[in-house]
Amino acid sequence: MDFFIGHYNYWIVIILMMVGLYTVISRGNLIKKIIGLNIFQVSVFFLYISLGTVEGGAAPIITEGVKVYSNPLPHVLILTAIVVGVATTALALALVVRIKESYDTIEEDEIHNLDHSL
Amino acid sequence: MGHHISLLLVVVPLIAAPVVAVLPRGRLPWAVAFIVAALCAVLAGMQLWAVLHEGSISYELGGWAPPWGIEYRIDAVNAFVALIVAAIAAITLPYALLSSEQEIPEEKIPLFYSALLLCLTGLLGITQTGDIFNVFVFLEISSLASYALISLGRQRQAFTAAYQYLIMGTIGATFYLIGVGLIYSQTGSLNMQDLATILPGVLHLKTVETGFAFIMVGIALKLALFPLHLWLPNAYTYAPSVVTVFLAATATKVAVYVMLRILFSVFPQGFALTTPVEELFIVAGIAGIIIASVYAIYQENIKRLLAYSSVAQVGYMALGIGFASATGVTAALVHLFNHALMKGALFMAVGAIIYRIGACRMDQVHGLGRAMPWTFGAIVIGGLSLVGVPGTAGFISKWYLVVAALEQEAWISVAVILCGSLLAVVYVGKLIEALYFKPVSDTGKVVSEAPILLLVPTWGLVLANVYFGLDTDLTVGVAEKAAAILGGMQP
Numbered sequence: 001m002d003f004f005i006g007h008y009n010y011w012i013v014i015i016l017m018m019v020g021l022y023t024v025i026s027r028g029n030l031i032k033k034i035i036g037l038n039i040f041q042v043s044v045f046f047l048y049i050s051l052g053t054v055e056g057g058a059a060p061i062i063t064e065g066v067k068v069y070s071n072p073l074p075h076v077l078i079l080t081a082i083v084v085g086v087a088t089t090a091l092a093l094a095l096v097v098r099i100k101e102s103y104d105t106i107e108e109d110e111i112h113n114l115d116h117s118l
Numbered sequence: 119m120g121h122h123i124s125l126l127l128v129v130v131p132l133i134a135a136p137v138v139a140v141l142p143r144g145r146l147p148w149a150v151a152f153i154v155a156a157l158c159a160v161l162a163g164m165q166l167w168a169v170l171h172e173g174s175i176s177y178e179l180g181g182w183a184p185p186w187g188i189e190y191r192i193d194a195v196n197a198f199v200a201l202i203v204a205a206i207a208a209i210t211l212p213y214a215l216l217s218s219e220q221e222i223p224e225e226k227i228p229l230f231y232s233a234l235l236l237c238l239t240g241l242l243g244i245t246q247t248g249d250i251f252n253v254f255v256f257l258e259i260s261s262l263a264s265y266a267l268i269s270l271g272r273q274r275q276a277f278t279a280a281y282q283y284l285i286m287g288t289i290g291a292t293f294y295l296i297g298v299g300l301i302y303s304q305t306g307s308l309n310m311q312d313l314a315t316i317l318p319g320v321l322h323l324k325t326v327e328t329g330f331a332f333i334m335v336g337i338a339l340k341l342a343l344f345p346l347h348l349w350l351p352n353a354y355t356y357a358p359s360v361v362t363v364f365l366a367a368t369a370t371k372v373a374v375y376v377m378l379r380i381l382f383s384v385f386p387q388g389f390a391l392t393t394p395v396e397e398l399f400i401v402a403g404i405a406g407i408i409i410a411s412v413y414a415i416y417q418e419n420i421k422r423l424l425a426y427s428s429v430a431q432v433g434y435m436a437l438g439i440g441f442a443s444a445t446g447v448t449a450a451l452v453h454l455f456n457h458a459l460m461k462g463a464l465f466m467a468v469g470a471i472i473y474r475i476g477a478c479r480m481d482q483v484h485g486l487g488r489a490m491p492w493t494f495g496a497i498v499i500g501g502l503s504l505v506g507v508p509g510t511a512g513f514i515s516k517w518y519l520v521v522a523a524l525e526q527e528a529w530i531s532v533a534v535i536l537c538g539s540l541l542a543v544v545y546v547g548k549l550i551e552a553l554y555f556k557p558v559s560d561t562g563k564v565v566s567e568a569p570i571l572l573l574v575p576t577w578g579l580v581l582a583n584v585y586f587g588l589d590t591d592l593t594v595g596v597a598e599k600a601a602a603i604l605g606g607m608q609p
Contacts, residue, residue, distance in 0.1 A: 095284065
């Protein structure tokens with residue numbers, strides 16, 4: 001039982017990761033794919049952030065009387081990764097807008113029927 | 119400025135990119151981009167020279183000592199790859215002037231060069247950095263720029279190709295990120311050198327093995343290793359000609375470099391042998407060479423044909439990595455260089471055809487070889503190099519690959535390498551047949567030779583193919599040194 005409760009953060013990460021990846025693969029709607037991709041990326045952010053926690057540690061701001069701090073490095077890394085994720089989502093949505101303009105649909109199978117390209 | 123070269127290589131194109139984006143329309147953005155690319159090529163050349171004569175360079179960003187700060191660590195391996203990337207960029211840009219004026223809407227030209235420079239920044243950054251998280255950041259810089267570049271293609275399929283690449287590329291990069299996170303959780307370090315000393319103590323942990331697997335799959339997606347290549351044919355086919363030339367000659371090569379670095383330099387030498395990764399590389403390489411080559415034979419679009427051929431060539435590099443011997447890695451690095459030359463030359467020649475007739479389907483180019491003799495000549499020599507005819511660069515890399523395979527008595531691999539060459543004869547032959555031996559289709563259009571500005575860079579690469587097929591001191595010499603550095607293997 002400890003295996004499940006003691007590692008609850010990893011279970012959340014794994015579930016989110018699978019939900020995201022499955023959405024990307026199974027959905028034919030281009031926007032839903034992007035949503036799946038976002039969930040997938042966010043699960044990785046959670047993984048990093050929960051890794052940085054130190055039990056009993058305070059937020060990593062130097063204060064008097066505090067000896068144990070959480071590791072700030074994973075948090076900083078994830079700030080970068082969030083920026084990358086936002087840029088990716090923006091670009092993906094921009095592409096979907098252009099696809100909608102030129103195909104008049106954002107369903108994968110319909111686009112494929114139109115010119116066998118996706 | 120001596121020791122700042124390593125940083126300048128990344129910072130110069132990064133700063134130039136937004137500047138180029140706001141320049142007025144016309145040829146000014148091109149001129150600035152060209153100067154920057156040429157400067158990068160010179161800097162990369164100086165860097166390789168410095169590394170070969172004075173030993174590896176360690177540059178501490180912002181003066182923070184590694185492993186806390188980000189370190190740029192340059193040895194023969196990444197100096198070599200950085201030179202390939204920068205040199206290809208410098209050769210592609212003169213070609214870009216006319217080709218992009220025709221293929222890209224005028225108002226988007228400054229943005230196009232801006233994205234090209236950002237892509238160059240990312241690719242050079244990957245080669246320079248000695249920090250595995252920094253690799254992810256640069257990987258995404260170059261990828262985001264290349265998604266935008268691909269979507270500039272003229273047909274609407276360019277959008278779907280870019281979208282498809284974006285989804286696959288992001289999954290690949292995120293896999294890499296998961297791997298880095300898992301390894302960080304066990305080692306507490308992101309610096310490659312530091313990791314190389316910490317990792318041997320924690321290799322038995324399942325977390326490290328899982329992280330390793332995630333990183334390998336993530337990068338395999340980026341380098342279009344069969345069967346993770348699905349994004350590549352569409353992306354190369356529908357991107358503007360210049361973008362195809364640039365990406366085909368650089369992007370997958372840089373991914374191969376990251377793979378080599380993680381496999382042999384970050385993780386200790388013997389580790390890969392305890393996992394099935396070597397066998398997987400050989401199986402994926404063999405399958406890629408055969409299946410992608412067969413696919414290439416049946417393509418009707420010339421760019422698509424060459425794109426499938428690229429997947430097959432990545433297979434050769436994977437074979438070289440899979441042998442995990444000094445000769446194998448040397449072969450992979452030599453092929454990395456030579457493939458950049460031949461695919462660069464071939465895609466440029468195809469771009470010249472597109473410049474003249476606006477299409478590149480097999481049935482639309484019948485007999486064009488006679489009207490465009492120089493372009494046709496470039497395709498013939500580039501094609502021969504792709505096949506691996508003696509006297510061309512392609513022969514050298516195939517030779518080393520076969521030697522590496524014979525060393526390990528991997529007879530199946532030897533047979534596959536030779537068989538792959540024969541399949542290349544078929545698809546290159548098909549291309550030459552359409553261009554030269556088929557009767558000219560009677561459209562009433564008179565096609566003339568491509569403009570000199572397209573021919574000079576094309577032939578520059580073609581002659582490099584011949585030169586590096588005869589004089590192997592630079593390529594093989596540097597590649598052997600590089601292979602020796604990767605995990606201290608003796609050449």
